[in-house]
Amino acid sequence: MGNNSIHKRGLYLGVVPERAAAVNGSMPLTLDHDLDVLPEAGRSLTVTELAGHTADLANRIAAAGVRPGEHVVIYKAANFDVWLLATAVARTGAVPVMLSHTLDFEALAALLERLDQPHLLTDGPKLDALAAADVPLAELTRGVIGVGDCGPGAVSLAELAGSAPVRPVFQGLDEPAMITHTSGTTGLPKLVVHTPRTMRTRLRPQLFLLGLMRKRGAVAIHIAFGHSRMFAAMALCLAKAMPVLLVNDGDPDAVADFFAEHRPWLIEALPNSFLAWEDLADDPRKPFASVKYFSSTFDAIHPRTVRRLLHSSGQKAQFFQIYGQSEVGPAVGRPYYRRSAHRMDGRCVGYPLPGSARVRLVSQDGKRPSSKNPGFIDVRWDGIAKTYHGEQDRYDANVHDGWWRTGDVGYRTAFGCLHMLDREFDTIPGVGSNLEIEDIVLDKLEELAEVVVVPGPDGNAIPVVCTHRDQPLDPARWRAAVAAYPQLADPVQIPLAELPRTATLKTRRVELSRRLNEMLQEQV
Structure with missing residues (x-):
């Protein structure tokens, strides 16, 4: 497959660091945080070190019982080790399934069930929260692999240090190589299947x-x-x-x-x-x-x-x-x-x-x-x-x-x-482009941190606004900014922290509309 980390026809995640190290091993990577799975690794790595960590974690994951073709759900706190663990899983020939740490437990359980007995790779706080929420992991998964202190019931990656080396496994160009999910702005996320060919393209x-x-x-x-x-x-x-x-x-x-x-x-x-x-x-x-x-x-x-x-x-x-x-x-x-x-x-x-x-x-x-x-x-x-x-x-x-x-x-x-x-x-009938209105209003009011136009209980267009530092909105400035949009209802201001978002910080408009309608109905 050549010695470039990107193959001409397929991207094989499990060997990307190794092939980059063969050419540019001293290139630096700098983190603003410690790796949960390898806290001793520090915040400055070379590509050679990154490749070594990937191979080491792949050896441990294989020793934990993961086999080629199996699904391994990675669901843990935000950290660069999410990428590192996925790359290591891919190296074993298994399929990493990336589920955002922001998913609620109901959505997580539904996706685990859809995957039909995957391995679950998670951390202690997530595992504790799943137990408290009575998510039946014993029924939904093949087993739990733990990052850090996960307590009984999880195979500890830390205890598998020094596991026997495994050779990288390559799928066919059009076979599943990674699964991610859609943003979930309109309901339960869909599980998107990527292949070496689609990722390389x-x-x-x-x-x-x-x-x-x-x-x-x-x-x-x-x-x-x-x-x-x-x-x-x-x-x-x-x-x-x-x-x-x-x-x-x-x-x-x-x-x-x-x-x-x-x-x-x-x-x-x-x-x-x-x-x-x-x-x-x-x-x-x-x-x-x-x-x-x-x-x-x-x-x-x-x-x-x-x-x-x-x-x-x-x-x-x-x-x-x-x-x-x-x-x-x-x-x-x-x-x-x-x-x-x-x-x-x-x-x-x-x-x-x-x-x-x-x-x-x-x-x-x-x-x-x-x-x-x-x-x-x-x-x-x-x-x-x-x-x-x-x-x-x-x-x-x-x-x-x-x-x-x-x-x-x-x-x-x-x-x-x-x-x-x-x-x-x-789309809201009679409104034109919600996004265009949001752009223009944000341009006119520098005090706004965000504005999102969503349908209200009667199908009318309600602007939900958030200001910098949650300062009160000036009604006169608002009226002047939206004078060209008589189709808009009066704004509803909420704290920026309460805006429902996906892992990629997109506003979950359907959820925002639902919450807004509940709030307005309570006020009636």
């Missing part, structure tokens, strides 16, 4: 873009460690010998200190993380002074955030936005520059990337898709996930003549830019 666009860059530097990553995008980002960094800064603590003050010390060249983070870091643009530590590239996937990003971050860099910075989803990977993207960011339209998510997917718009009513009459956004390429585990019918329902229906609606401009207006599920 998703790297093509960014391999092309990285090939255009003459200089590279340290890459800071702050995304969910178990998300499919994390595995793509790490594969790219290791293959291209870019030092990695791994951020677990997203608190703005902690981030400012970490970036001021380590000076990232590129930052990849969630849209809502960048939103939370906006005020660091004026921080005397100048945490973004060294940043040449900001990169964001998962969700569209607010124009105000992009402008503030670009102006906080001391470089000729670019903000690169990529639009995609768990099932699809990157579909389209585009850069924004400081000189033109003031003209940014937050609904414009970009153009097809070199080596990336084809995108089409399908009319909902037989008329040409437009801004007033958005169409379904469909995607086609060999990076689309293989299936939904245990829900083939649900997967097949999204495929139309070989095209994957994303569930988003939008249109194309005359210049070919894809505009994503809303999730089909979130």
Whole structure:
């Protein structure tokens, strides 16, 4: 398979660190936290050390009874060791199943049942909480493997140090190699099955873009460690010998200190993380002074955030936005520059990337898709996930003549830019684009940390607002900002901490709407 960590046709997670170490073993990785599974490893690693830890953990996991082809659910506190454990599981030939630590126990139990007796790899606090919630792990799992002190009933990884070495096991190109889940914004998450081929395909666009860059530097990553995008980002960094800064603590003050010390060249983070870091643009530590590239996937990003971050860099910075989803990977993207960011339209998510997917718009009513009459956004390429585990019918329902229906609606401009207006599920009749309204209102009211438009009890559009430091909203300023949107009801303000979110910090709009309706009915 060659000595590059990325095979020409398939990405084999279990040997990514080993193959990178063969070429760039001294490349550093710096963490802002200790590894739960290897606390003695410290916060500075080389790629050679990373490869050694991966092999060591794979040996332990095999000794714990995991066999090729079996499912191993990884469900533990947020930590880079989530990536490390998944990579080790993949090395044994088993299939890592990444379940977010934010999942509630009911959803976790339902997904464990769907997986039909997987191994569960977890930590002590999670295990205690599962026991307190009476989740029947003995019935739902093949066994529990513990990180740290998990007490009786779990096989301790720590006690398996020094286990006999195992050789890496490779699946076929189109066999399941990793399972992640959808965000769960509209109900129980779906289990998305990735293969070596689909994971390798998703790297093509960014391999092309990285090939255009003459200089590279340290890459800071702050995304969910178990998300499919994390595995793509790490594969790219290791293959291209870019030092990695791994951020677990997203608190703005902690981030400012970490970036001021380590000076990232590129930052990849969630849209809502960048939103939370906006005020660091004026921080005397100048945490973004060294940043040449900001990169964001998962969700569209607010124009105000992009402008503030670009102006906080001391470089000729670019903000690169990529639009995609768990099932699809990157579909389209585009850069924004400081000189033109003031003209940014937050609904414009970009153009097809070199080596990336084809995108089409399908009319909902037989008329040409437009801004007033958005169409379904469909995607086609060999990076689309293989299936939904245990829900083939649900997967097949999204495929139309070989095209994957994303569930988003939008249109194309005359210049070919894809505009994503809303999730089909979130559209409110007579409102236009919820996301566009949110962008514009955030632009006008700098005191807002977030605004989310959701349907109320009568189907009316209710803006839920959160302010910085939860300060009271000024009613007069609000009325002036939304004067062009008479379809909006009066705002409901809640603390930012009470906004229901997924592991990738997307607002769970269905859950927010449910809570809002309950609250309003209680007031009647």
